[in-house]
Amino acid sequence: MTVSNVINGHPNVRPATRDRVLEAMTRLDYRVNVAARNLRKGRTGTIGLAVPEINRPYYGRLAASIIAAADRHGLRVSIEQTGARRESELAALALSRNRLYDGLILSTVGMGPADVQALEVDHPVVILGERIFGGPVDHVAMPNEAASEAATRHLVERGCRRIAIVCGRLGGEVDVSSLRHAGYLRALTEAGLAADPELVVTVESLTMQDAARRLRERLADGLLLDGAFCVTDTVAMGVLRALADAGVRVPEQVRVIGFDNVDESAYLVPSLSTVDPDHDLMAERAVALLASRIDRAGSGPEREEFAGPFRLVVRESTGG
Amino acid sequence: MTVSNVINGHPNVRPATRDRVLEAMTRLDYRVNVAARNLRKGRTGTIGLAVPEINRPYYGRLAASIIAAADRHGLRVSIEQTGARRESELAALALSRNRLYDGLILSTVGMGPADVQALEVDHPVVILGERIFGGPVDHVAMPNEAASEAATRHLVERGCRRIAIVCGRLGGEVDVSSLRHAGYLRALTEAGLAADPELVVTVESLTMQDAARRLRERLADGLLLDGAFCVTDTVAMGVLRALADAGVRVPEQVRVIGFDNVDESAYLVPSLSTVDPDHDLMAERAVALLASRIDRAGSGPEREEFAGPFRLVVRESTGG
DNA sequence: GGCAACGTTTTTATCGATACAAAGGATCTC
DNA sequence: GAGATCCTTTGTATCGATAAAAACGTTGCC
Structure with missing residues (x-):
């Protein structure tokens, strides 16, 4: 003793x-x-972080920030890779239920609004992502619409008139692509530009590979554009590659902007314009919310919806 | 019961x-x-993975593979970020000593040969990296020399005669840069090329930022080269950027090759030639070694030194 | 019938840290 | 000097799962 x-x-x-x-x-x-x-103590001092794949620039960036933030709160981080599969995301919830983790930061990609009741668990959970709003748990999200609108508006201001959006499938559900698409549309409308469905380039998954492949196909099919808003920087990298393959010069013929501001963006040739959502702040907020719920053992204040700030980062891909 | x-x-x-x-x-x-x-049970079912920073393409790639491999062995992975600091690496060793982890995969960057005795702990440890050879624990390493030699030879075969190496400081100690530098030198010697010290571009840390900054300086100082072997793909990204800034065309004027084959490499413009060390195999080997030591509670067979295979991936940056 | 052998269930003790309570010891007060 | 008060140390029970052993019940055999 x-x-x-x-x-x-x-x-x-x-x-x-x-x-x-x-x-x-x-x-x-x-x-x-x-x-x-x-x-x-009934505590483990460890929180879980469930992300689709740690090996994607955005999630790597996020994980680094979250591990650092957790460290400041005296917590360790155990990582689950869900592969963006709904079942794996639900499995991550079950694991922390076993008191393996004191709480869970869950990046929802596979789960949808229909899974809200699965979040009714007896341990703290923070959702980090776009699929579920207004659930029974805290939610930290990107300023999706506003930032997408700003990005698209930036293209308009640089003189683009046929602005494509490269995004994932637009279901009826809430997801990154749909939200950012909404912002994109708003900017077009404000600028008095028509929203040509031809300009929506839909990719299977938000990877460099799929983005490059799909855009190559669309270009081969005669797609005409002078600007491209990519829903993530990773997608933008695929897009830049496909444009290069087609002999299209960026930014002279097509201006490109991404979303996330991953480290690589500044070093691409051409360097990539993007919006920077302040990952550190989001990570800190998510961990702080989780930590305070852990301390107060559930009986906390109202559920919080947090959407971080963002800033536009203008680089060569939109004319510097 | x-x-x-x-x-x-x-x-x-x-x-x-x-x-x-x-x-x-x-x-x-x-x-x-x-x-x-x-x-x-005296077991936690969790292993620790200590890496400098999860937000670097190489370590992200590695972590993804390790988490997947650990999953196959029924183990969870908790990640520590050491920031490449020696003290943090030692701290990670201490944490698992507290039975927080059943074992530890440690990516040594800050620790050096002098720290070998710190590895004398009573739980399984696998070193993943280049700083420590012949220690008291299992060691999984890249085929550093052979692969570097192959990469450099490839540049020679493509006609390069003034081949620079972009690497970290070359201390007397064993580290990634020194080992790969050795391979580079061997290829030059074999080809009958002189090893001009002018052609060693030393960067502070192996990041895009430092690599780009340093090469810009050296180019401004009049460095002449027609090939560049970069000790990591991340460094190569900085190099490509610096060359672009200087108006140097790749591969026409300078051919560039990296090391690691991170996902981004294939999508850069120009796409990056590199050597691919089979991350999955290394991860599987590291986890398998650790898992078997955990099962046999220390009393295992001889310490193992494993150096994986590699293959050359030729892309646009060396002429496709 | 009696006993052994086996399959199944229950009991007991334990892992090591800590909350809580009780005991010990010193100091102070009236 | 007795008792109260405080600080410090020691004792005890507990968290929940499980290894090991004991108890229980069947079945089979001579």
Whole structure:
């Protein structure tokens, strides 16, 4: 018990005793057994982070920020890769239910509004993503519409008149692509430009590979454009590649803008204009929300919806 | 106890009893308490992965593979970011010592040969990286010299005569840059080319930013080259950017090759030639080694040194 | 019938840290 | 000097799962 008091820095331990304990600890090479502590305290000090794949620039960036933020809150982070599959996302929820994690930051991509009831669990969850709004848990999201509108407006201001959007399939559901598409449309409308459905380039998944392949096809089919708003920087990289393959010069013939401001964006040739959603702030907010729920054991204040700020980053791909 | 037997699928449980247990489990919404199990079993089912920063393409790629491999072995992965700092790497070792992890995969960047004794711990550790060879633990490394030699030779075969290497500081110690530099030198020697010290471009850290900045400076100082071997793809991205800034055409005036084959490489303009070290295989090997040591509780066979295979990936940056 | 052998279920003890309570010791007050 | 008060240390029970052993019930065999 006294050892425990020393370890946890409790007061009311005589300095002499503390020293004796510390001495014995070094001598015996004592290490606290975290499992025992977890059992007794009902806490693990670890939160889960479920993302589609850690090897995508955006999620890597996010994970780095979240691990750093968690560290500041004295929490460790265990990562699950869900592959954007709904079942895996639900499985991540189940794992933390086993008290493996004190809470979970879940990046929803596969789950949809229909899965809201699955979030009714007895441990803290923060949703980081766009698929689920108004659920029973805290939600940290990007400023999707506003930022997309700003990005598209920027293209308009640079003189683009046939602005394509490269995005995922537009279902009726809430998702990154739909939200950003809405912002795109708003900017077009404001500018008095018609929204030509021809200009919607739909890709299977938001990867470089799919984006490049699909745009190559569309260009081959005669798609005409002078600007492209890509729903992520990763997609934009595929787009830049496809345009290069087609011999289209950026930004002279087509201006391109992305979304996320991943590290690579600044070093591409041409460097990529984009919107920067302040990942660090979002990460800090998500972890802080989770940590405060963990501390208050569920009975917290109202559920929070947080949409971060953003700023436009203008680089070569839209004319510098 | 019977519940435990049911959960763990032990034999000798009457089907009727099993059903009753299962029924009760659903009815009561029972969840195993992982902390209690960990305490009793002395295992956590979690391994640690300590990398400099998850937000670098190479480590992201690696982490994704390792998480997938660990999943196949029934293990979860908790990630520590060490920022390439020696103290943080040592701290990661201490954490697993607390039985927080069953074992640790440690990507050594800050630690050096002098820290070998720190690896004398009572739990399994696998080193993934280049700084420490012949330590008391298993070691999974890249085929550094051979692959670097092949990459450089490729430049020679494409007609390059003034081949620069862009790498980190070359200390006396074993590290990525030194090892790959050795391979580079060997290829030059074999080709009968002189190793001009002018052609060694040393960057502070292996990032796009530093690589771009440093090469810009060197180009401004009049550096002449017709080929560049970059010790990582990330460095190569910075290099491509700096060359573009200087108005140098790739591959016409300078051919560039990287190392790692990160996803982005194929989509850059120009696409980047590189060597591909089979990340999945390395990850699988590292996890398998760790898992077998965990199962055999230390008393395993001899320490293993594993260097994976590689293949040359020729793309536009060296002439396609 | 009695006993062994086996399959199944229940009991007990344990992993190690810590909350809580009780005990010990010193100091102070009236 | 007795008692109250405080600070410090020690004792005990507990978190929940499980290893090991004991108890229980069947069945089979001589």
